[in-house]
Amino acid sequence: MPFCEADPWRLQYFEGVSCPPEVRIPTEDPDAYEWNPQYRWVYDKLRLCASQGLACAPHGVEPPEFPVFSKPITNLRGMGVGSRILRSRADYRRHLTAGHFWMKLLEGEHVSTDAAVVRGKAAWRRHSRGKPAGEGMFDYWTIEASARPDLEAYLDVWLARNLGFYTGMVNFETIGGHIIDAHLRFADQWPELYGHDWLEAVVGLYQHGEWTFREPARTNGYSIALFGPHGREYQHPPAALTEQVRSMLQVTSVQITFHRDRPAAAHAMPPGGFRLAIVNCRDLEAGRVALAVLARAFEV
8 A cells, every 4th residue: 555644544545445565656745745856846835936927035035015925935744834914014024034935915716626647737637625614724625526627727737837747646726726835646635535446546647657537427525624622632432433423324434633642732733723533425414414423422
């Protein structure tokens, strides 16, 4: 199982997938960075913005106008740490930080896109949107059945210009149709929602450089998060209860998203709460019913 996954609650997606031992498939950015020296520059967000002609510069070069968005040039862990809107020159000077850059403040819809790329051309794509819950948390994500032709056309042009010989998975984060992050991997939170045999097709992409996924008719999928308050120590629910939730109508998987052998303070979590679980499902309301069963077990 050479899918290289750091989170034990996501190993469930890869355990039954046949993959030759010499084929390495990253699901984490540090691995993707190390294994793709020719294309690792995409993790340089300043260069990523410049590749799109967006106004940007490292801290030390003062923006000609405000507001702008500021964030680290490269950060493979906790990608949004230190990010903020700078609304004025005084704001910029107050938050002047080595290793950060500013860019045009983008507006519009925030979309995540997974793409299977063969020699710089997208052979398959799927888009998702998160519903924020405040303070760094998300209520749920919708894995969309529909295409986004304008966004796909933009990404196709960018891929041809910048990753023309790359073969593998790419995850794009975009706002208003412009790329704010690119990852040489796929989103590992909901791969089963892409369809039966999708992971087998990913293996073929990395092993043979071909995309052979025969996609069934698409339907929306959902990934719903359960958060509890900070300041508590949590225990995993009984395995039988987790399995009960997993077998509920329209539920496709359950993740208990923290380490049972580590204290709560040892986990990186958003300021608004401690993420306890994720339920992936085909129907949003059915997923909420399943999540409520877990919430009672955690007493939240």
